[in-house]
Amino acid sequence: MKLISSKKLTLSLSILVTILVMVISCISYVLPFHVIYIVLLGLISGILIHQISKYLVNRFLYSKIRILYKTIHDTQVIDKDLAEKVQTSDALHAVEMDVLEWSEERGSLIAQLKKQEKYRKEFIGNVSHELKTPIFNIQGYILTLLDGGLEDKTINRMYLERTEKSINRMITIVKDLEVISKLESGELKLMYERFNIIDLINEVLEMQEMRAKKNNIKLIFPQEKENSKFVYADKKEIFQVLNNLLVNSIKYGRNKGTTHIEVMSMDKNYLLEIRDNGIGIEADNLPRIFERFFRVDKSRSRNMGGSGLGLAIVKHIVDAHNQNINVSSTYGEGTSFTFTLEKAK
Structure with a gap:
């Protein structure tokens, strides 16, 4: 009224x-x-x-x-x-406007708090679930060894090696959580420098070559021997972006599949693409692909290891550079990740 x-x-x-x-x-x-x-x-x-x-x-x-x-x-x-x-x-009109503004602000604040509360609950639940699996595995291996398996040469070493894998997975999760926490709080300061993105891509490809061969994936980088393309960014963090995207592509690639890496010039930026012909992502899952712990295929992803934070870290790093990252995918045909980097002057 x-x-x-x-x-x-x-x-x-x-x-x-x-x-x-x-x-x-x-x-x-x-x-x-x-x-x-x-x-x-x-x-x-x-x-x-x-x-x-x-x-x-x-x-x-x-x-x-x-x-x-x-x-x-x-x-x-x-x-x-x-x-x-x-x-x-006009006192009544002024107060009416102030109350309406206050009401809108409060409504927005309450909606935001509810969203954060839901996100916090999901996050705590996800962390608990991710850590629970390796902890229970470690507990099971150690109890087996204590119950007499330690003296059995056919299983003692095998169980200790499995225990080590579970511990390494826990360490990976904790480290990735620390990285995301620093990125979100602004504690992680980017160290900008001028470097050749072609050399950095070759370095990442060399590092993941064995993993690709194990998964029967062919890595294709046509610009491998091309002239230098210099960018201005944090070299260490961009290495992690490229590495995480490449590992993700190899994980979800099909047998005898391919992963293409390409660098394209776009005015003041370079556009980098990591494209595969793997299993792809369903349209309903695309908007959530950069969320923490979100997995398209939960059972398969956990069996492959990893923290479930790789793409979330990629998104944070690219955003910290004030650049854009996008994903497009057709389920059953493949996925393409593209992100931009500023050209070095």
């Missing part, structure tokens, strides 16, 4: 009283020379009533608005400033 302004309220009251005074005067005096007297009396009465009613209404509004302002504002309201606001403006 729309509020009536204080000005309209006092003005309406004054006009009503003036009309009543004039009507009463007309009834009391019927001679023509009293007409001027009646008009003057009506005007004077109207002005007096207007000022008195304005004062009374403003004092009433001030007493109510003061309580309202102290409720909706986080800081203490200065009485002098509030009194001036009531006197110099």
